[in-house]
Amino acid sequence: MTTYKTSRRSFLMASLGLTTAQFVRPFRNQPLTVGQVIDRIKANVGIPWREQTVDNLIAGRLDMPVKGIASTMMATLDVLKRAADRNLNLIITHEPTYYSHQDRTEPVAQDALYQLKRDFIEQHTLSVFHFHDHWHGHRPDGIATGMIRQLSWENYVDPQNTRLFTFPETTLAQLAQEMASKLNIKTMRVVGDPQLPIRKAMASWGNCSLYPGVPFLAQGDVLIIGETNEWELVEYVQDAITSGQKKGLIILGHLLSEQAGMNYCREWLSGFIHEVPIEFLSAGEPYWRPGQTSK
Numbered sequence: 001m002t003t004y005k006t007s008r009r010s011f012l013m014a015s016l017g018l019t020t021a022q023f024v025r026p027f028r029n030q031p032l033t034v035g036q037v038i039d040r041i042k043a044n045v046g047i048p049w050r051e052q053t054v055d056n057l058i059a060g061r062l063d064m065p066v067k068g069i070a071s072t073m074m075a076t077l078d079v080l081k082r083a084a085d086r087n088l089n090l091i092i093t094h095e096p097t098y099y100s101h102q103d104r105t106e107p108v109a110q111d112a113l114y115q116l117k118r119d120f121i122e123q124h125t126l127s128v129f130h131f132h133d134h135w136h137g138h139r140p141d142g143i144a145t146g147m148i149r150q151l152s153w154e155n156y157v158d159p160q161n162t163r164l165f166t167f168p169e170t171t172l173a174q175l176a177q178e179m180a181s182k183l184n185i186k187t188m189r190v191v192g193d194p195q196l197p198i199r200k201a202m203a204s205w206g207n208c209s210l211y212p213g214v215p216f217l218a219q220g221d222v223l224i225i226g227e228t229n230e231w232e233l234v235e236y237v238q239d240a241i242t243s244g245q246k247k248g249l250i251i252l253g254h255l256l257s258e259q260a261g262m263n264y265c266r267e268w269l270s271g272f273i274h275e276v277p278i279e280f281l282s283a284g285e286p287y288w289r290p291g292q293t294s295k
């Protein structure tokens with residue numbers, strides 16, 4: 001009787017193309033790795049991957065199994081701690097982790113804070129991927145898309161130039177106040193007459209140098225930027241106003257001028273990564289003004 005049952009089971013497994021090992025140990029999916037996530041990003045970003053780029057794995061291992069993904073504007077130590085607490089062990093950051101655009105560690109190799117941050121990443125088995133150049137290169141620009149959505153400016157953007165916006169007439173003060181509210185900015189700075197009529201605005205999310213800042217300014221009543229050298233573009237705008245030009249400049253701060261783009265990155269990643277949770281972790285605005293009780 002035992003022989004008959006065993007033979008019948010073997011016959012059934014053979015007819016289904018199963019082996020005894022498969023019967024005893026059911027098939028299990030292999031865990032998603034950091035390298036596989038990066039490969040999917042490269043396959044979906046829509047542009048050829050550049051040979052010269054800051055977009056690289058800054059910390060961790062390509063073969064590390066991914067438990068969860070955090071999309072963030074900047075992998076600050078605070079963001080890293082929150083990611084570790086939430087079991088998000090792959091951090092995709094738009095800005096550098098180690099204090100320079102190229103994430104060069106040689107200048108800070110002996111610095112105690114750099115070593116603390118590096119050790120925290122290693123001790124908590126985190127991986128950090130810098131995703132800057134190709135997210136801007138994505139069409140449409142991933143950062144610009146997120147910022148436009150956060151500001152509800154979809155109906156104002158020029159379809160041929162996503163930096164250019166045409167508004168129903170407002171004032172410089174009203175536009176700045178609206179942006180500060182929607183982006184939750186505490187330390188925005190504005191140059192120009194508060195009552196300056198605004199119809200067209202140019203935006204340069206993140207850093208904006210004197211050039212292309214000057215030609216951008218020429219295309220609108222106001223230029224909106226993240227940050228710039230004050231002795232260059234800010235001085236130029238001041239002189240333009242003194243000379244009689246009707247111009248304004250809104251300085252948001254680098255982090256908050258791009259952060260919504262990394263929230264959109266979370267949504268974009270969710271379109272082709274389904275195995276693990278993906279969350280957006282905001283990086284806090286670093287500045288505060290006297291009189292504020294908290295950051």
